[in-house]
Amino acid sequence: MFFTGTDSYIATAALQQAVNAAVVLEKPLLIKGEPGTGKTLLAEELAKSLNTDLLQWHIKSTTKAQQGLYEYDAVSRLRDSQLGDPRVHDIANYIKQGKLWQAFTADKRPVLLIDEIDKADIEFPNDLLLELDKMEFHVYETGQQVKAQVRPIVIITSNNEKELPDAFLRRCFFHYIDFPSQQEMAQIIAVHYPDITQKLVKEALEVFFKLRDVPGLKKKPSTSELLDWLKLLMADDISPDTLRDKTHQGGLMPLFGALLKNEQDVSLVEKLAFMARR
Structure with a gap:
């Protein structure tokens, strides 16, 4: 697979090289650049060119890394138990899959976009180190081990609002999108x-x-x-x-x-x- 841009997305030779290098290395591609230079659009066009699914995780200041894996809805389970709902006997009914879980279990190799990672708390990237490196995680409530059968293509964007940890940077292939001439x-x-x-x-x-x-x-x-x-x-x-x-x-x-x-x-x-x- 070699990405060369699409009919609606002009990718420079350096950007094409970065995308293809990240795919070969099976590492997340960390993209930085001014707002409006097409960082998010890159993931959309890459998925389109590969004819595969795009999973988008848009990061906010309140986003926690755990939400990308899964969330356990204890409140709904408590309410259902009070109502006598038989679903309460299977805790899996109250586990909501996050974007990483969906990417790890996809039938076809997807493109996973983690958009504007620098908006989150400074510890957010560190909390995803193991999951992005090993492409697996443990679900404590059910004892399930979720592991990617095929490593998704991960695109991570940043607007440079805050510095990212060195340990996180070591696990990524980096590219800065220069402003177009x-x-x-x-x-x-x-x-x-x-x-x-x-x-x-x-x-x-x-x-x-x-x-x-x-x-x-x-x-x-x-x-x-x-x-x-x-x-x-x-x-x-x-x-x-x-x-x-x-x-x-x-x-x-x-x-x-x-x-x-x-x-x-x-x-x-x-x-x-x-x-x-x-």
């Missing part, structure tokens, strides 16, 4: 909007990359936000000439709300445009 971005746009005019793409990319280079910008616009902006430009039939007009809305680009997401950045761009006009 103008040429790569043009290829991405062509995949999503094949009918867009090249003149609009050229002017939009110039505005977009100049905006990303503005010093002091609190949040740089991402790939997904550029695609949203282009969609709006086409829907409103905004001409490329309008994008070149520095006096438009006080120096702000049309439909700037797709690219600028806080008032500080809007004010900064307006201030810089005003100084440039002087």
Whole structure:
């Protein structure tokens, strides 16, 4: 199996190499990069290209590692016992399988996405060390040992909000998705909007990359936000000439709300445009 990207996902040679290396080594692939650079989409497109199932475990600040294995619903069992439900005699009725359990017991080798692992508590990655390394775990309530017959392809994403433990990093193959160059971005746009005019793409990319280079910008616009902006430009039939007009809305680009997401950045761009006009 060799991943080369898909018709709807442009993967650089380095990213292709990282995915294929992780598959060969049977190690989780840890993907980092700016938000909006396609980390989560990679897992979706990889599963699509392999014609296999995608299991998604989206991590929150309150997520515990145990939830990825299984959860025992003791409250429901107590309630059923009070109601005289015969299901209470089999504790397995109250064991809810987590995403790792589902991945380990899948009939066909699935892709397991552990999305934004850095959102969880600092101990969260350490709590999954053994399970991701050995691909097995013990269910204490039933005495069952769950072991993967075929190791799933594990994609783990991080936005670098916090450092991950060294012991966890040693068990992963790492890749950082660099922000696309103008040429790569043009290829991405062509995949999503094949009918867009090249003149609009050229002017939009110039505005977009100049905006990303503005010093002091609190949040740089991402790939997904550029695609949203282009969609709006086409829907409103905004001409490329309008994008070149520095006096438009006080120096702000049309439909700037797709690219600028806080008032500080809007004010900064307006201030810089005003100084440039002087």
